[in-house]
Amino acid sequence: MIIRISRGAGDKYDEYNVKVSQEMTVLDILFHIQGNIDETLAFRYSCRGAVCGSCAILINGMPLLACKTPVSRIDELNNVYEVFLPKEGKVPEDGMLLEPIPKLPVLKDLVVDWEPFFEHFRKLELELKEYSNPPEKEYLLGKDQVRELEKYSNCISCALCWSACPMVGDVEGYPGPAALAKLYRFYLDPREPGNVGRLYFANRDFGWWACDFYTNCRKVCPKGVPPNIAIGKAQNQLKNEEDKK
Amino acid sequence: MVGKIIHEHDVLVVGGGLAGLRAAVEAHDNGADAAVVSKVYPLRSHSVAAQGGINAALGNNPGSKDDSWEKHAFDTVKGSAYLADQDAVEALCREAPASVIELEHWGTVFSRDNEGKLAQRPFGGAGVPRTCYAADRTGHNLLNTLFEQASSRGIKFYNEHFVTSLVVNNNKCAGCITIDIQTGELHGFSSKSLILATGGYGRIYERSTNSLINTADGHALAYRCGAALKDMEFVQFHPTTLYGSNILITEGARGEGAHLINSEGERFMFKYAPEAKELAPRDIVARSIMEEIEKGLGYEGEYVYLDLRPLGAEKIKEHLPGIRQIARDFANLDPVEELIPVQPGQHYSMGGINVNIDGETNIEGLLAAGECACVSVHGANRLGGNSLLETLVFGKKAGKRAGSNDRESVRLSNVKNVLDREQERLETIFSGKGENTAALMKEMKKTVYGKFGIFRNEEKMHEGLNNLYRLQKRYSGAGLNHRGKKYNQALLKFLELGYMLEIAEAVAVSALERKESRGSHYRADFPNRDDDSYLKHTIFIKDHKNRPSITFSPVRSGLFPVKERDY
Ligand SMILES: Cc1cc2nc3c(=O)[nH]c(=O)nc-3n(C[C@H](O)[C@H](O)[C@H](O)COP(=O)(O)OP(=O)(O)OC[C@H]3O[C@@H](n4cnc5c(N)ncnc54)[C@H](O)[C@@H]3O)c2cc1C
Ligand code: SF4
Numbered sequence A: 001m002i003i004r005i006s007r008g009a010g011d012k013y014d015e016y017n018v019k020v021s022q023e024m025t026v027l028d029i030l031f032h033i034q035g036n037i038d039e040t041l042a043f044r045y046s047c048r049g050a051v052c053g054s055c056a057i058l059i060n061g062m063p064l065l066a067c068k069t070p071v072s073r074i075d076e077l078n079n080v081y082e083v084f085l086p087k088e089g090k091v092p093e094d095g096m097l098l099e100p101i102p103k104l105p106v107l108k109d110l111v112v113d114w115e116p117f118f119e120h121f122r123k124l125e126l127e128l129k130e131y132s133n134p135p136e137k138e139y140l141l142g143k144d145q146v147r148e149l150e151k152y153s154n155c156i157s158c159a160l161c162w163s164a165c166p167m168v169g170d171v172e173g174y175p176g177p178a179a180l181a182k183l184y185r186f187y188l189d190p191r192e193p194g195n196v197g198r199l200y201f202a203n204r205d206f207g208w209w210a211c212d213f214y215t216n217c218r219k220v221c222p223k224g225v226p227p228n229i230a231i232g233k234a235q236n237q238l239k240n241e242e243d244k245k
Numbered sequence B: 001m002v003g004k005i006i007h008e009h010d011v012l013v014v015g016g017g018l019a020g021l022r023a024a025v026e027a028h029d030n031g032a033d034a035a036v037v038s039k040v041y042p043l044r045s046h047s048v049a050a051q052g053g054i055n056a057a058l059g060n061n062p063g064s065k066d067d068s069w070e071k072h073a074f075d076t077v078k079g080s081a082y083l084a085d086q087d088a089v090e091a092l093c094r095e096a097p098a099s100v101i102e103l104e105h106w107g108t109v110f111s112r113d114n115e116g117k118l119a120q121r122p123f124g125g126a127g128v129p130r131t132c133y134a135a136d137r138t139g140h141n142l143l144n145t146l147f148e149q150a151s152s153r154g155i156k157f158y159n160e161h162f163v164t165s166l167v168v169n170n171n172k173c174a175g176c177i178t179i180d181i182q183t184g185e186l187h188g189f190s191s192k193s194l195i196l197a198t199g200g201y202g203r204i205y206e207r208s209t210n211s212l213i214n215t216a217d218g219h220a221l222a223y224r225c226g227a228a229l230k231d232m233e234f235v236q237f238h239p240t241t242l243y244g245s246n247i248l249i250t251e252g253a254r255g256e257g258a259h260l261i262n263s264e265g266e267r268f269m270f271k272y273a274p275e276a277k278e279l280a281p282r283d284i285v286a287r288s289i290m291e292e293i294e295k296g297l298g299y300e301g302e303y304v305y306l307d308l309r310p311l312g313a314e315k316i317k318e319h320l321p322g323i324r325q326i327a328r329d330f331a332n333l334d335p336v337e338e339l340i341p342v343q344p345g346q347h348y349s350m351g352g353i354n355v356n357i358d359g360e361t362n363i364e365g366l367l368a369a370g371e372c373a374c375v376s377v378h379g380a381n382r383l384g385g386n387s388l389l390e391t392l393v394f395g396k397k398a399g400k401r402a403g404s405n406d407r408e409s410v411r412l413s414n415v416k417n418v419l420d421r422e423q424e425r426l427e428t429i430f431s432g433k434g435e436n437t438a439a440l441m442k443e444m445k446k447t448v449y450g451k452f453g454i455f456r457n458e459e460k461m462h463e464g465l466n467n468l469y470r471l472q473k474r475y476s477g478a479g480l481n482h483r484g485k486k487y488n489q490a491l492l493k494f495l496e497l498g499y500m501l502e503i504a505e506a507v508a509v510s511a512l513e514r515k516e517s518r519g520s521h522y523r524a525d526f527p528n529r530d531d532d533s534y535l536k537h538t539i540f541i542k543d544h545k546n547r548p549s550i551t552f553s554p555v556r557s558g559l560f561p562v563k564e565r566d567y
């Protein structure tokens, strides 16, 4: 199979002829190329089990985790992802096109600079603020509350949703789906004092209100996190708060 | 290289996993200027992959009402085949409840019981349900919490910095040298205390559950400058890793009630551990599976099945959603209806850098915590749920000790000298003749797995060690063709291979030296535990002529008398 891989700035691509089997993941293919054909190739990896969020790339234009995508699935994924992804006719016939995820500066080949993505985690203060006198033991939380929190805390910060969101890059300062979903998670968390205030952290045109509900974030999320739902609920809640005033 | 980049911090933590972050937070909270250096972004650390849970005698479960730290300690010591140091185990178990509660207060989304308290599940080798969990994503949840806490304190992160050597002079550590992976530049770090929290050495093995980045870096860095390594022969094999990719299927699955089935459809653990069955400690279950396979009772001579169906769909979805996802993504099956093919795989490194309870090594100013360290709380066999706990308890202790260290700032000139030396070393690597690192790496992993795996014996191990020497020789003459600066992963792999070859030797020599069977170290030629000769720690250290040597150190007991292990 011909694997065409983006080699950084400009329009440079290299092609590698690799014998692939259906069970191989795209990450396996990348390791094969790096180990046997071209040691200059760069891509990120760590867990190889879809939990660390390192290996987000574009596979035939589709934002996916390389370690979670076996060759056998790519065709069926084509149908799922077709709706919103530009294909530039670069996918080699019977081959595969691998590119870095967009909307983040490319450092080398498939490696992008994550700083613009993580910067919003800090700006939105995405950490639990403690009560000054917490209980001696654990806070009591209901199973339902935990289930709600888990929906959002399952995020592995892979930045796939960032790369698939039309608003990112279009709206200056937009924190992106993942950061907003996390912000909503802290708003929901009953362990944080005064957490209704959390919603106001992003009560701006370029915050919650920038979302146009394309829901790409939800479609591409490898962990089933629904940032679009967090954003919708936050907007409603803010409207209610305004009505109260 | 143009100019020299030197950073100064009171406390420098190498590693952004749980142990490293916990240490950094504690050092910071003790008033020190703490920074974290990590070869990957902290959230990508191996800790994120931990699934099943973390132990603490909270007594929340109806089945563990009268649980206590003493019971937890007893289970840990028994599980360790009496090799753990009991004062360290005491600290681990006494401080467990507060450590877990602290993370809960910081925001970890733990799973709950019906009363809203932290839920606790049974785990192998534990007398009662004692393992707290966040579904089967416990590591992910803890790591996110600690990353959030560290970030909010303004702790400085040097992400994608790869440590190439420590700066040690006259047995005193003054800092370290890194390659900034993104630019390829060398950086010097000067610190009053340096804490290694670099994780395990699992990837010296083929068939490992570990992240691909667990390459023994910290162990080799410490050993090279004179630190002692302890009990390196003790390597845990997890009974249930997914056939093919060896991704972990948590013990929590068996804790919830999953069965192991051989090719005759038999629940074979009845034969090996009539009481505990699937929940016997890992060393026993792993050996039982291998025995079944070797008797021809496996499938394709490679695996047995893990049957989750007895749990029912509801429980699988609620308690093991991650496992279901793994089975779907990586084996293309749904465990609600189908059996999961599993085989034992390397899982945890019990051995590590020899430290005292405060994390101090034999080198002044150099500390270690987490999986890379050996305190020792796991002895010859770690109990599931105890290593996440270890990262928190001993990460905190190391951070506290380092944070209150008022050593004089060490001379910067030392760091500068080593920086120059590293520059030269890289030049030499680049001018050597290219060797296929990937092939060398593969051969090493195969050797270590084949010769130092679940069943060991003198002859196989000698072959293995000789093979490792040959590989080391090939490596020492090898160089690298790719000279690129940015994101030169060929260079990183080359350096990682060097670390691994050195530590593989430590494992091999230590394993040969221990002529008994204890916990995970099982020798077919010495199948019994021999307390008279070997109730002691193996120490692998450089002698005064800079050659590898073995000594022994006594086990610190005191709480529980040494007994047979039966399950
Ligand atoms: C699949 C799996 C599941 C597990 N589940 C459980 C569980 O349920 N319960 C439990 O108690 N334990 C579990 N464990 C064990 C537990 O996860 C680990 O022991 C623990 O997370 C180790 O944490 P750590 O902080 O010591 O190291 P790690 O999380 O491995 O972090 C190491 C850090 O060191 C850095 N580093 C390494 N080398 C360098 C270098 N040269 N330069 C710079 N930085 C470097 C890395 O970037 C990384 O940040 C599991 C292990 C595995 C493999
Ligand atoms: S929300 Fe999903 S897609 Fe977005 S960063 Fe988190 S895990 Fe990745």
Ligand code: FES
Pocket (backbone or CB within 6 Å): A044, A045, A046, A047, A048, A049, A050, A051, A052, A053, A054, A055, A056, A065, A066, A067, A068
């Ligand atoms: S390598 Fe960790 S998510 Fe793919």
